[in-house]
Amino acid sequence: MNDIQTLHAMLYSGDVSSEELTRFYISEIEKSNPVLNSFVYTDFGNALESAKRADKRIKEGKGSMLTGIPFALKDNICTEGVPTTCCSKILSGFRPCYDATAYSKLKAEGAVLLGKTNMDEFAMGSASETSVYGAPLNPVDLSRVAGGSSGGSAAAVRAGLAPYALGSDTGGSVRQPASFCGVVGFKPSYGAVSRYGLIAYGSSLDQIGTLTLTVKDAAFVFDAVRGADGMDMTSSDIEKTPLSGEVGGLRIAVVKEFFEGLGADIKKAVLSAIEEYEKAGAQVGEVSLPSLGDVLPVYYIIACAEASSNLGRYDGIRYGYRAENYSSVDEMIIKTRTEGFGKEVQKRIMLGTYVLSSGYYDAYYKKARILRERVKEEFKKLFGTFDVIMAPTVPQTAFPLGFTERNPIDMYLSDVCTVPANIAGLPAVSVPCGEDAEGLPVGLQIIGDRFKDYPTLSAAHFADLSGITRRKNSVGGGVK
């Protein structure tokens, strides 16, 4: 499997054309996707056309880093004329009439879209099992989930069906599947990448992120998609700094709450990775963030409240699925939504409606907003003394198929290490740092201060440079 940097060099030296490269990925998808179920839509004819245009551009010397390199998009990112369903029945047949900003930026670079990837319905889940197309499988172990909600994107990159993919992260949906599949998952600061055309789940938390083989690749894709956008007033430009991977003097916070209730193998893999940083000159300090104890209910209240409002737009009138039999417009809307949304989505809409309803607003939503501010304050204080936080990405390795449906609350609890970055709008990246006893990947999460996306990636780049991301086993005290 080749990273973006290698593919770019191959394309520019003339070793391979974009068309040949695209044909290679198409054949990989044809071979593996019937089993992995990573992609839910592909259009190879269009992909080859884009590849030919990219070849011309490269020949004319007008290409950039991503020109001619194929990629995949999560199915909640709008693509004009190309089906975008959020893996939900309610958006069946929906072809957006505009492109998401992140996608149009990749298009402008001459990147080649292979297709749309599988995900939890409306990005609500941690295993991609709520997808109307069925769950994507984890290429590392086919009896396990790829994670969620960007499970298809992570699995596609891990299996070599695409060199990179975009996902979205509302509570860990890029980082958790990256951790489960053993790839790099980067969630930028809230606002660093325009959300225009990203189908909304929790608007104050949603962020488009990247799934790649290396940290440098994450930076290349981030370079291309980030920036202020007139179509998203929460978007802004951030300062770009080089990815040196230099960690001498880097101040690393180890937050003790992130290490509670962890599997032994995971704890060992993450702590031994942090030791590598220390050996290279980083300073490590242990701290406590007491408000993290409340962060999960806070997250679910805010995300579901925003979802209940955002998903109010699905009425069957303007796009997607419409119920067949009705005798009034109201009945049509109710039937459309009841038949069109899956169980998990309906549950979250109901929870959101509940916490926003009069009588419960003060007890739930208002308190959650206050606690959110407390979390942000604690992080702000921490980043006065530290550059990054290092933590596990997920307290577990990839779940067996079917686990999340049988244990819904456990699924919510597994988001404990990823949601804080969304609550506070911070950049966070998950890099592989070893395996558990069963050979399943473990993720090291590096969280940075708001808009310090590049310094955060630079800290993570050390994991690639030092070989942490290529460790096969960290159990038993050693690296194989």
Add this chain to the structure above:
Amino acid sequence: MAISTDEIKALARLAKLEFDDERCETFKEEFNEIIEFAGKINGAIVGNSSDIREIVGEETQYAELREDEERESLPPEKITSGAEAQNGYFTVRRVVK
């Protein structure tokens, strides 16, 4: 605080969803579990607090507002292309008799 079947039906009406009796029963248990989970925050803040605006600061940094000028929009044919439509309007089956 457990939620009743009637409350679930009322919530469903607000959310424009339909829960029949059978579904209400199975959903009740699941929903109570998640409400209990969400209710954990009630231990973190006791009693009611003052106006949310006093506590919640500036949530996001906003980009500069553009001038309020008319801009070209998507053509109606394009917007209505994914649904039942006529002459640039979305249509539903006739329900007024």
